[in-house]
Amino acid sequence: MKLNVNGQPHDIDADPRTPLLYVLRGDLQLNAAKFGCGLGQCGACTVLVDGEATFSCVTPILALEGKGIVTLEGLGSNDHPAPIQRAFIAEQAAQCGYCIAGMMMRAQALLQKNPHAGDAEIRAALEPNLCRCGTHMRILRAVRRAAQMMQTAQAGEPQ
Amino acid sequence: MRALRYFFGVCLALALVVAIFVFVARRPAIAPIEPPAANSFAAAQVRRGAELAAIGDCDVCHTAAGSQTFAGGRAVPTPFGTIFSTNITPDRDTGIGRWSEAAFRRALREGVRRDGQYLYPAFPYDHFTLVSDDDDRALYAFLMTQPPVRATAPSNQLPFPLNIRLLLFGWNSLFLREGPDRANAGQGDPLKRGAYLTEGLGHCGACHTPRNFLGAEQTSKKFTGGEAEGWTAYALDGSSPAAVPWTAEALQHYLQHGFDAAHGVARGPMAEVAQDLRTANADDVRAIARYVAAQHGGAGAPAPATGQQVSAQAQRGKATAPNSADSQAEVLTEKPATNGATNEEGARLYTAACAGCHEGPRAAPYGGIDLALSSGITGPSARNLVNVVLYGLRAAEAARSPIMPGFAASLNDRQIVALAAYLRARFANKPAWSDIEKTVREARRAERAASTRPAPSEEAIPPPTQRTSSNETEDEKQ
Amino acid sequence: MSAAAAPAILSRRRVLAGSGALILSFSSLPPAAAQQNAQQQKGGKPAGATPQLPGDLKKSPLLDSWIRIDANGAITVFTGKAELGQGIKTALLQIAAEQLDVDLKQLTLITADTSRTPNEGFTAGSHSLQDSGTAIMNAAAQVRQILFAQAAQRAGVPAEQMKTDNAAVVAPNGQRFGYGELVSGDMLHVQAAPQSPLADPHAYRVMNHAIQRVDIPAKVTGVAAYVQDMRLPGMVHGRIVRPPSYGAKLASVDTAAVEKMPGVLKVVRDGNFLAVVAEREFFAIEAMRALAVAARWQETAKLPDAGNLAAVLTGLPSQDITVLDNQQQSAGGGKSLEATYTRPYLSHGSIGPSCAVAQLDNGALTVWTHTQGVYPDRDAIAEMLRMPKEQVRCIHVEGSGCYGHNGADDAAADAALLARALPGRPVRVQWMREQEHVWEPFGPAMVVKVKASLDAGGRIADWDYGVWSNTHSTRPGPAGALLAARDLASPFPQPPPKPIPMPEGGGDRNSIPLYQLPSARVIYHFLPAMPVRVSALRALGAHMNVFAIESFTDELAAAAGADPVAFRLKHLGDERAREVISTAADRFGWAARPRQTPGRPPGHGYGFAFARYKNLAAYCAVACEVEVERHTGRARMVRAVAAVDAGQVVNPDGLVNQIEGAILQSMSWTLFESVTFDATRITSIDWATYPALRFSAVPNAMEVHIIDRPGAPFLGAGEAGQGPSAAALGNAIADATGQRLRDLPLSRERIRAALGA
Structure with a gap:
């Protein structure tokens, strides 16, 4: 079946019941989405589906034909990091970092819809995602910084 | 000239009518008091009040998200507009600190504030009017000993003329049957006690009884099922859609723990009710369960459990995989819908996205319920099912609670319709739902916050008898 | 200096083809020797006749075990420690870059690998900077000294006149000698000296600077990192x-x-x-x-009664270890208090x-x-x-x-x-x-029973403390420590548990208060029987011991009618401890905290706690504000202020990150977490049944203040916040509710029950 990941069409040869996470990590060799629980309880596997934060570990690919899937790799790269990535680096918002890709995708989904999201909205949006190292204060700061960067970018955009 | 005189006459008559109405409808203020000292109430009375406040779910409506308990400000959506709950802490200026016990009792009995203004019936004084003097007194003692919080609720958002409180005189004349039945708070007779609590302070009918166009409960259709904040409140009488009839024991467990093995997990507003009832007096909850269970057996014959359902229950008990291994569990292969309808997309979605948990070996509440047992699927509308599929069951903060991921992002409307139709056909043995598309659209439009209340917490893991994976447990043979 | 020391004889070395420079794949002491060394150290005697080497140079004394320089100038740093997310890679690179006077980017770091790096045991116990950081710092400084000597020899000028610049030694006449050119043969394959010409802490370019972590860019862009x-x-x-x-x-x-x-x-x-x-x-x-x-x-079905762990643990046969016995005739005269505190099994998760x-x-x-x-x-x-x-x-x-x-x-x-x-x-x-x-092996359940009395002047007169716990380490070494090995048809037996000896301790870690106590006794009731699989969880026994000691200290302060911070200071002579406490209290605004309504928001309370981790690593004090929701019993940390003294700081932001993380993780343990089980099985099997911190419980604000100690030894800080965070929370909840909770977790149910709401 066909899947659109990070703007590229892919022919996927996998059982349609396969959760997206294994297709991303196995077939497409993408690292960012992580296995955390396989139950939709921790958010380490979060990706965007049509702009919405989604647990890839419980989403079978058969539900995703024709939808736009974006992983952290689709936002930016080590050489050309996206605002959210620059914000997390600037705030040093990681300890072990295993949960961070999922955090960033959930934050990205929020900020794409509402770049003016306040602290309460950011906290509420990140509620499904767990961090075990206790990096929460930095994650919140990084998302607020990313929001500012996105607002500035938006304001500076030509008409 | 005559016309003018006629005009003046009509005006005068109207003014007279309004004046008489105002004269009749107007209620006096009750004199303010100095806030009573906390130690002026007996400790036992305060404790009793706390238990009663839990039965009345006072904190649910009178606490806004992220703010202090009982400080009000929570938006209560109604078909007529949004009403904001009031501050019922004993704050002198913004709460009920200057209310005497008489003023407090009048509010509960008659829906009138201390200053004489009418309250909107979003505050269920049509139920609270039945509360006994003793219980009113205990509730008053409890609330007046809570920490005072300075907080003013936002103004209600109601269109003209509904923003004229005096008009509630008419509503009250039509629908308020003042209580209480002073002869009987039901002490000593569990069934009567249950009736007293259920009909009065518990105000179960506020959600579970349908309302008329004026927002009043249709007493002729008591407990035949209503609606609350975008959720179907199931019938509590013989027309209950529960696949396995409710017993008093099952209801009590459900009310106290937010789930029952044969009925599933409370969600939406009912989750909050169960959260409160955990802290209520157990005898009171048992009485409510007994009375409500009796209603189920009343008006009609309970739906008998079908063979399929019974076997489904039994099947969970025979699962062999470790219960420490729900994702180690086998996913059963898809089965055809029982009504013969073909719905390949729904079947595929169910098998791939749902069956892993809902057919796994893990017991309720942490394992997904066997969907043959779910009233969400046997119920009159797809709304509850759709709410849960879209928004899942959020983790309750800092408490053990079932978690289900929502599929709002990954499934589009067509897929959710197909899934809902498939589940109804396969598990319900009931006619297909009509216009699921509309239900899905409405559920998506609804405030997400209203749709995704955390499921109630479960402090203790279900006792071993609840565990469905028996798995040849035996003492090691020596 | 040490360059003159005779090179040790190598048992195993290889020269990598093509590089032209000396490569040592393995140059540690044989394990037996290392152990002997460690044992002697524990006995308090210097290792043999040789003077004490700093950090893990004791175990691996050859410089090229730690620093290698290729002919092409490539510099590689080796550590036996592992990156666990604590930022150790960056910190060790900073240390090496500072002492070698090179740019951080010029260094390659090789971490724990049995074929390449020294054996530094476990990356645990907040030891990485103390052990590996100290070794690398001294090795790098000594390597730089060797390079100076080499260049001086070649240039014909005294070493003192040489300077380093961008991985080269520069003579007064401007002649440059790249590090790679200077290294030949076995030049770095020499024993370290006890003393090193370390860089001046007041002139640090790299150390004590908030250098961005080297591992984060890959982790936030989806590069393979795990x-x-x-x-x-x-x-x-x-x-x-x-x-x-x-x-x-x-x-x-x-x-x-x-x-x-x-x-x-x-x-x-x-x-x-x-x-x-x-x-x-x-x-x-x-x-x-x-x-x-x-x-x-x-x-x-052989698991104990999870509902009554205190009785289960204190009922198990114990080996009683006297950790401290300084009982004197007590002055007494004041009140006596007695309390029992408990902790459940905790998951690393x-x-x-x-x-x-x-x-x-x-x-x-x-x-x-x-x-x-x-x-x-x-x-x-x-x-x-x-x-x-x-x-x-x-x-x-x-x-x-x-x-x-x-x-x-x-x-x-x-x-x-x-x-x-x-x-x-x-x-x-x-x-x-x-x-x-x-x-996973859980952090052990623990019980503490403590008694103390005050003298007439409101000082602690005597102290009697007992802690019950399993071992806090069942780590490998023996095959029987591995789950699979125990399951094989020819199984390996689970090794018998051993207590970790003081001064580090296991269940008794931090069981001795740092306070001045005229009469004190501490007993560790070590429990060999392990009904539930246990091992090391961050801070080991210190989480529980500090929770108990610091909760009880507040109880004593209340009995003495004293302010909690003043009461602590009254019993402390250690100046660094006092400064950490005063700093946290000042920055928090402790003295000006509202004592009662009005002024104090309803349901709010304030708590303070302090400990020096293991009584020998970093000092940490935490002050926090909580709000308690009466009808649910929900407690939330609103604000926390910490102060930490970790000796010489390598990366201030890394240190802050560790303390912030410790406070939040410990808060999650303390408020929310417990492993559950029935008679047969563990029943907390996922995040639904083992709830942990989510964003709704995250404080509004947190500050960490570092007390700078230029040139002082590194003091491990990775676990320093765990105990103080737990106790500060408990104390704040007691302040908010008027009820002292002594059983962890301080859950909603327990708080609500205590409030009688």
């Missing part, structure tokens, strides 16, 4: 079917159907060890599920379940693992497979944060067994969520 991300050519995926409960026996399993499933390569059964290997990961998971259903187990990759190639096994100790894990795996140690190599690759001994070593053993079953193929094994939650 063992979970490894993809080797021909790699296949394994999954284990773990037993349903401790000691369960695999009665029967029909594997025929599973073997026919798509992509399945092999079902492996050895005794009670049951696993499957498949071409693709999801195939392996599906096959594991089918295998789990096919397996029949015999279980034993790594977000990423444990994972490893292993490959058996021509009789040599390589295991990529996120273990905390590559050498001990290597030894255990070699013993389990009955292979010579030399044929097994363990390489550390980062995993999800572990916070102690989680499933990492066990997953490595699982992968090793499956690699042996499919020679040549790299096998990746990752545990499932419930396997991690059920099978």
Whole structure:
């Protein structure tokens, strides 16, 4: 079946019941989405589906034909990091970092819809995602910084 | 000239009518008091009040998200507009600190504030009017000993003329049957006690009884099922859609723990009710369960459990995989819908996205319920099912609670319709739902916050008898 | 200086072809010698006749065990410690860059690898900077001195006139000698000296600067950064079917159907060890599920009563260890208090379940693992497979944060067994969520009973403290420490538990208050019987001991009618302790906190706590504000202010990050967490049944203040916040509610019950 990941069409040869996470990590060799629980309880596997934060570990690919899937790799790269990535680096918002890709995708989904999201909205949006190292204060700061960067970018955009 | 005189006459008559109405409808203020000292109430009375406040779910409506308990400000959506709950802490200026016990009792009995203004019936004084003097007194003692919080609720958002409180005189004349039945708070007779609590302070009918166009409960259709904040409140009488009839024991467990093995997990507003009832007096909850269970057996014959359902229950008990291994569990292969309808997309979605948990070996509440047992699927509308599929069951903060991921992002409307139709056909043995598309659209439009209340917490893991994976447990043979 | 010392004789060294410079693949002392060394150190005597070497130079005294310089100028730093998310890579690079006077980017760092790095035991106990950081700092300084001497010789000028600049030594006439040109032969293959010409702490360019972590850019852009991300050519995926409960026996399993499933390569059964290997990961998971259903187990109901752990623990036979006995005739005269505190079993709960990759190639096994100790894990795996140690190599690759001994070593053993079953193929094994939650060794449940009395002047007159606990380390070394090894048809026995001796301690870690007590006794009731699998969880016993001591200190302060901070200061002589306490209190605004309404928001309370980790590592004080919701009992930390003294700081932001993390993680343990079980099985098996901190409980604000100690020894800080955070929370809840809660977790139910709401 066909899947659109990070703007590229892919022919996927996998059982349609396969959760997206294994297709991303196995077939497409993408690292960012992580296995955390396989139950939709921790958010380490979060990706965007049509702009919405989604647990890839419980989403079978058969539900995703024709939808736009974006992983952290689709936002930016080590050489050309996206605002959210620059914000997390600037705030040093990681300890072990295993949960961070999922955090960033959930934050990205929020900020794409509402770049003016306040602290309460950011906290509420990140509620499904767990961090075990206790990096929460930095994650919140990084998302607020990313929001500012996105607002500035938006304001500076030509008409 | 005559016309003018006629005009003046009509005006005068109207003014007279309004004046008489105002004269009749107007209620006096009750004199303010100095806030009573906390130690002026007996400790036992305060404790009793706390238990009663839990039965009345006072904190649910009178606490806004992220703010202090009982400080009000929570938006209560109604078909007529949004009403904001009031501050019922004993704050002198913004709460009920200057209310005497008489003023407090009048509010509960008659829906009138201390200053004489009418309250909107979003505050269920049509139920609270039945509360006994003793219980009113205990509730008053409890609330007046809570920490005072300075907080003013936002103004209600109601269109003209509904923003004229005096008009509630008419509503009250039509629908308020003042209580209480002073002869009987039901002490000593569990069934009567249950009736007293259920009909009065518990105000179960506020959600579970349908309302008329004026927002009043249709007493002729008591407990035949209503609606609350975008959720179907199931019938509590013989027309209950529960696949396995409710017993008093099952209801009590459900009310106290937010789930029952044969009925599933409370969600939406009912989750909050169960959260409160955990802290209520157990005898009171048992009485409510007994009375409500009796209603189920009343008006009609309970739906008998079908063979399929019974076997489904039994099947969970025979699962062999470790219960420490729900994702180690086998996913059963898809089965055809029982009504013969073909719905390949729904079947595929169910098998791939749902069956892993809902057919796994893990017991309720942490394992997904066997969907043959779910009233969400046997119920009159797809709304509850759709709410849960879209928004899942959020983790309750800092408490053990079932978690289900929502599929709002990954499934589009067509897929959710197909899934809902498939589940109804396969598990319900009931006619297909009509216009699921509309239900899905409405559920998506609804405030997400209203749709995704955390499921109630479960402090203790279900006792071993609840565990469905028996798995040849035996003492090691020596 | 040390360059003149005679080079040691090398038993094993290799020169890498083509590089032209000296490469040492392994130059540590033999393990036996290292152990002897360590034992002598514990005995308080210097190691033999040689003077004490700093940090882990004691174990690996050759400079080129730590620093290597190639002819082309490439500089490589070696550490036996592992990156666990604590930022150790960056910190060690900063130290080396500072002392070598090079740019951080010019350095390559090799971490824990049994073929390449020194054996530094476990990355644990907040020891990495003390052990490895100190070793690298001194080794680098001594290497730089050797380079000076070399350049001086070549330039014909005194070494004192030479300068370093951008990886070169520069003569007064401007002549430059690149580091690579200066190194030849065995020049760095020399014993370290006890003293080093260290860079001036007041002129640090790299150390004590908030350098951005080197590992974060890859982690936030999806570059392969974890063992979970490894993809080797021909790699296949394994999954284990773990037993349903401790000691369960695999009665029967029909594997025929599973073997026919798509992509399945092999079902492996050895005794009670049951696993499957498949071409693709999801195939392996599906096959594991089918295998789990096919397996029949015999279980034993032998777990203790989870509802009454205090009685269970204090009822177990104990070995009583006197940690401190300084009982004097008590002055007395004031009030006496007595209290019991309890902690449940706690889960490490790594977000990423444990994972490893292993490959058996021509009789040599390589295991990529996120273990905390590559050498001990290597030894255990070699013993389990009955292979010579030399044929097994363990390489550390980062995993999800572990916070102690989680499933990492066990997953490595699982992968090793499956690699042996499919020679040549790299096998990746990752545990499932419930396997991690059920099978990881938990942080032990603990009980503390404490009695104390005050004298007439409101000082503590005597103190009697007892702590009951299992061991806090069942780490590998012996094969029987590995889950899989115990399940094999020829099983390896679980090694008998041993207490970790003081001054570090295990269950008794931080059981001695730092306060001045005229009469005191501390007994560790060490419990050898382990009904539940336990091992090291971040801070070990210090979390509970500091919670108990600091809660009780507040209770005593209240009995004395004293302010909690003033009461602590009254009993403390250690100036650094006093400064940490005053700093946290000042920055928090402790003295000006509102004592009662109005002014104090309803339901709010304020708490303070302090400890010096292990009484020998970093000092940390935490002040916090909580709000308690009466009707639910929900307690939330609103604000926290910490102060920390970790000696010389290497990376201030890294230190702040560690303390912030410790406060939040400890808050999660303290408010929310407990492992649950019935008579047979662990029942807290995922995040629904083992709830932990989510964003709604995160404080509004947090500050960490560092007390700078230029040039002072590094004091491990990775676990310093755990105890103070827990106790400050408990004290704040007591302040908010008027009720003292002594049983962890301080859950909603318990708070609500205490309030009688």
